[in-house]
Every structure is written in structure tokens, then in C-alpha cells.
Amino acid sequence: MKVICIGRNYEDHAKEMSSPTPSEPIFFFKPDTSIFKNRNFYHPKFTSDLHYECEVVIRIDKVGKNIQTKFAHTYYSQFTLGIDFTARDIQNECKKRGLPWEKAKGFDCSAPISDHWINIEQGNDNIKFHLSKNGNIVQKGETKNMIFSFDELISYISSYITLKKGDLIFTGTPAGVGKVSKGDQLQAYVGKEKVLNLNIR
DSSP: OOEEEEESOBHHHHHHTTOOOOSSOEEEEEOGGGEEOOSEEOOOTTOSOEEEOEEEEEEEOSOBSSOOGGGGGGGEEEEEEEEOOEEHHHHHHHHHTTOOOHHHHSSTTOEEBOSOOEEOOTTOOOOEEEEEETTEEEEEEEGGGBSSOHHHHHHHHHTTSOBOTTOEEEOOOOSOOEEOOTTOEEEEEETTEEEEEEEEO
16 A cells, blocks of 8 residues: 655645645655554654644545546545644755655654545535644645646556555645644544544643
8 A cells, every 4th residue: 555645736835835836746655654543643752843734535446557637536436534744844954955855754653544434426526624723723625726636646646656456645735734742632624524533642
């Protein structure tokens, strides 16, 4: 199983990160050890600036390579929500030194994900979601505002890498990313339905 993460797929997030809007999808990987499904998340000791990034996650249903956009919808049928945790201080230091920053994104348990999967209704695929921190909404997103759609992402990624059944694609985060500390509680919602609950320990 691969965990494929999309960067800067919402224009408002690109702006808040002072980054240009991408002309093609940006993707990176997290290892399978990043997947985390427990309620209590333990803040890593190696970072003092841990950021949440709430994202819609789709799961690949079958093997595909060089998938045309018009057929991409046949390769997934469900979604859920996950959080792409980022050690921002480590990432920024790696960027300054011109180094890869996988250790800032791919550390153990850095991809909490809900185990509640929701069917995607064809023709009605604008997913509204939000994340609250200690009861206050900090991120709100709609997939209609993604720069690259699910189908476009699948087509692009599969032109470089074979997608396999069970692969996960974190499809990007909207604006509002921010720091979490011990004692915080994160709750992710699809509409009014809570699908993910995390206590930061």
C-alpha cells in the first residue's frame, strides 16, 4: 500500500504558504507506517511546531497505469478524512538547506485516518468538510475548489507510478493549517458527521 499526498491543491492554501499556484499536481509519499487509526496521538518529541492539515482521502479500488482522466472515476468509489501532520520546523530547515523533507512529513503516525469510509455519489462529488480544534472550526473545504480533481490526480499520478488496490491518496488541504500542542483535540467532519477524533497527548 502506498500513501500518496498532494501538495498545494487549494489556491487559498498555496497563498497562505506564500507559494505559487501549481500548474500540475505536486505529490510526495508517506510510508505505510505513517497510517494511524487510534484516538490518542502522541506529539513527537523531535518537533516543536507540529501542524495539522485536514484532507479528503480516496482509496484506489483496482490496479491502474496510464489511466485516462475520463476513466479515472472507475478506480475509486469511497472517501474518508485524514490529517497530514507536518513537522513544520523540520520542513523549513530542510528547505533552507536544499534537502529532501520526507522526515518532516513521513514520520510514524503522521497520517491519522478515519476508518469510516463514505460512498462517493457520481454526479454529486462536491464534498464539504471541516476540522475543529478544541471546538473551534479552523479549516473548511469543498472539493469543488480543488485545483486538480480526483480524476485529474489519478490520471497524473498513474502516468508515473502504477496505482494498486488499497493505495491512499490524500488530496490536499484547504487554508487554515496551524499548530497543535499537547492537550488539543482535533475533530474532522464531513458535513455534520464527525468521522475523525484525535486527542493530542
